[in-house]
Amino acid sequence: MYLQQSGQGAAVYVLQNAAGRYDVAIYGGRGLITTIANMKPASLAKLAERYGWK
Numbered sequence: 330m331y332l333q334q335s336g337q338g339a340a341v342y343v344l345q346n347a348a349g350r351y352d353v354a355i356y357g358g359r360g361l362i363t364t365i366a367n368m369k370p371a372s373l374a375k376l377a378e379r380y381g382w383k
Contacts, residue, residue, distance in 0.1 A: 336381030343373070 333341040335355070339362060342354045351373045353365040368376070376382075 333377070333382040336383075341382050 330342060330344040333343065335341055338358070340356045342356070344352045346352055346367070348367070349370075351368045351370065353368060353373070353376075355362045355364070
């Protein structure tokens with residue numbers, strides 16, 4: 330699991346699952362914003378680029 334910071338200040342937790350895909354949890358100042366399960370690596374890369382995850 331690793332943590333990234335979004336351009337808007339949210340914390341983004343990324344976990345690679347056994348199938349080689351990724352589960353993502355995004356937390357903001359008031360708690361959990363959303364979760365995404367079973368993302369393909371290419372989809373995760375596009376999302377990270379779009380929202381400025383570092």
